[in-house]
Amino acid sequence: MRLSKRVNYILLPIICLLLTLSALFTYQAIKTIVVDNVTAKLTNKAKRLDSEIVQQAHESIGLIRLFVSSREAIAYLNDPESYYSTYSHQGQLFNNFNVAVDTSPFLRAITIFSLAGESLFHLDVNDPFSDPAISNVTQRYIDQLLEAKNMRLMLSNTNPIYRVVMDEQGDTKLSVVMPYSAAHVLTDLKYADAQSLFVIQLENNATLFEAEASSIKSEYGDGVNVTFETAVVASTSDKERVSTVDAVVSSGISIRISGVYGAVVLEMSPDHLSDLLLPLKLATVLVTFLLIVTLYVALRAMIHVQILLPIERLVKQIKGSHEAGLGSDLKVLTSEDEVADLNNSYLELLSHVSHLANFDTLTGLLNRNSFSNALTRSVKDAIHKNTKAALLYIDLDNFKLVNDTFGHSEGDALLIEFGKKLRETLRPFDELHTMSSERGVARLAGDEFAILLTDLPNAEAADAAASRIMALFETGFAVNDNVHDVQACIGITIAPDDGTEVEMLVRNADAAMYSAKQNGKNNYCFYAQDLEDKMQVRHIIAAGLKSAVDNNRFHLFFMPIYRCDDLSIAGVEVLIRTTEPLLQGYGPDQFISIAEESGLIRKIDLWVIEQAFIAQKKLTDLCGFDGFFAINISARELHNDNFVADLTALFDAYPIEPADVELEITETYLETKDSRLLDNLHSLKALGVRLALDDFGTGYTGFSQLASYPVDIIKIDRSFTQEINVDVSNRRLTVDIIVELARLYELTIVAEGVEDLQQLEYIQDLGVECVQGFYLSRPLTYEDFSKLVTQKNAEDNYQ
């Protein structure tokens, strides 16, 4: 799922959850405050109602007391019937009450009853003509008085009774009942008798609570209910009154204040309470919703802008850069945030991968792939600009020896060092001619390197470059503390002359390099057309060899070796010949070297040895041959650890005396100081065979090497024998020197390539042991040689 979607799925639920929780808590907290507030308000209102009752009661009682204490009241009540009382006192009482009503509008009707229930005075200001009515309370009080066993006791409590009643309509009124006597002081009635006692009944307007009730109604509508519980009438002193407040909050609110008169109850219905809380609920929901939306939008936008967009941008750039060319659009970002980190890491990675893709990890040079690309480009360039580009194909000789002898770490170090050296040597050129030196130098594989030189006017620069590289190996190649006998062969092709396709150029360079190798180590060679031919030749020969081996088309020729003194046959050198059609026209010197390259030489060598053993046996048995057999083996056998074993196996298989076998190894292949080579030489020698250095004088065997090699024979190369015919009066013939050298090291000498009498005589004069050459005999078939042996034996027998 895409990040942006995932963000949605994560963000929204979390925000919703958190904000909802927060809203719930907030709501609860505020709800508590609101409910407390309402409860407090209602309690206040209830308290006001309570105090209104008490207030009105006390005021009423006070007024009654004044009213009945007036002169008019006393005069009237002492003589209620007379006209005069009616005329003056009653009228005055009316006035007095009216005046009281002005200031205390709750007063309504005052009636004074005798204990017999007779009304002596009655005025109802709401209806002046109304008839007096005795209330239940009053009647009950009168009954109590009359029934009281001890009226005195009852009357000693002069507290009036007040009673509050609420009717169905919610109208509440106060009434007061008070004992009175016109014959006694108001505060001391206890000795009054039934005759003189009156009961005053005051009925107030049912406007108690009116103001408060309407205020409650206007504020709370029908949500708050005021009820009143009338107490069972008891006359207690209000001084002792204790009003208790009970507030109960459950789903609704109930406030109850109880006093002497009963209880005032204010109830807020659960519905109304909910209504009060509704705005809060709505606000909470609305605010929460808005917050969720806003927060979600804001966070989303921020995440999008700060995180997702940069990432998407980066992805787009990366994708774009893939098409345009690796990393072309991406730049290093400096913003020090995660996206910049990602971008920069990716660039680093790209660079690294690019480097890996394009460069050889070991040496840091270009790899085959990128070199190939560079080559393609420079060829195009050369064609376009009408300049030349040169490809130098470099192969390191004897590198494998280093690996085998010193180990791969040494070998790797060598390669790295060579890479460095290459770059260094080319730097001056490259500054002038090529792209940077790194780009021009490549390691193609193993020990194969290549150099690309561009923008050349001609091939001279290539030549110079090759020379400089050659120079690196003049004194061996130093790595760490070792100097290795490693050389380079360089094949050079010039584009566009030698080709315009990379493959062709490379192939031609390879051919040129092979040619250089052919011409001797540490060489360079420019490609020429005939190299192509030479390459072809190589391919043919390689194929021919394979075919010959597979089809067993080799046979041996025998070259007799004569003793110099009596020209008797000392031994015979076996030479390989083939009937293989592919190899027709090519001599052993050509195909042997190719066989060595392919490793086929081992098979061939062993075949030669075996065939030689067979021939030797036959010759010995049939012809009485008693000379030695000289067998050419490839110097590669000296690196072949199995060779000694194979040879031993052959000796075991055939009854040939090792002392009769001479193994010939070409001198040139023994140039390096190789301990393995020496060990193998010694192993061979240990078998009992004789060892000969073939084509001696053409190589660079040093005196110490000669001393260390366990060789027995030196075979002087034909070129030195040919030299005998040439007049070299100012110096000694090389052949002389070689002979003296051989004498020094007590080595047997065989001179090769004697082609005329002069040479023969000279050689004989030198006192060389053996000699061979076309003058004496050409290489013979087995039949011919066996005939020669038989003949020579016969001749010797006659003498």
Added chain:
Amino acid sequence: MKTSKRIMSVAVIGTLSAALCQPALADTVRFYNWESYTAETVFEQFAERTGHQVSEIYYDEEDVRDAVISSGRATNYDVILMDTFSLLSLQNGSNFHDTTQIPLENRKYIGKKWQNACGKYGIPYAHGTLGIAYRDSINKTPINSWNQIFDPSAEHVGKVAMLLDSVDSVAVALLASGNKPFSENEAELKDAYAKLVAQKSKVATYEYAVSYAIANGPSTDISLAMVYSTDMWSLMEYSEQEDWQYVIPDEGTTEWVDCLALPISHPISEATIQFLDFLNEPEIAIENAEEVWISTTNDGALALASEDYLGDESLFPPAEVMAKSESYRALSSAALNFRKRMLVGVANQQ
């Protein structure tokens, strides 16, 4: 020495004699009276003649005056101006002296009718009727019914001054419905009550019109009032509104008599007697009557009256009008009780 003693004794004797020979020491007669009901000149002349001062204290509501008396506060007064009804009613409480025993030289001048009305306990002072006073310049409809004060026409609404008296106000309300002014019929009384209640919203003041005029002077803004006949002059004098007219409505009226009564709470002073006598000197009586424009109860004064005076119909209504008038009579307790309650009701009417 003997000479100074002699002088001293002569001085003492002389002072004593002077004292004994003098008439009684200068005294104050405290007169509880309606305002503007007795002329200032009377007091001045009296003081000149006798050396006694008359201190006048006003009342403007009979019920208040009665309350003062019945509550014992009458001890503050020497002479109280009472209507016959109140006098007789209050005398049930023995509040007044018997005046028949007072030696009054000028008693002979007092009209018999009036003396009968006042009875033993009062000396007649004035008589009159109840009627409607209106301002001619404002009035649009001829006034001929008591109903016109209970349901005044538009020009008078809010400009009505009404008496609230348990007897007189109820009387005119009864008359308005064609009933007898002293009816004891409960239904009639209830009807009268209804009238009084209905009238309340149109009434500007329940203060007595004359008191109102005295208080407000030329800015008196009433135009219709229930008044006693003897108040016309005062009304015009103090309001400076010359266009006040007095009319006795067709339904009839009550004939009242005012008497001077002497509270029983203290002995009658010499000054009081002299004052009573003085008031009944015909020359004084008529001077007073013509000054404050009241109908005198002194026949001797009538003989000296001017034609203007005698010709004023408000003071001396024609016989046919008087035929429709009733004198005050005693009411039963119940009727009185009812009337008192009526006033409570009207007072408490919102």
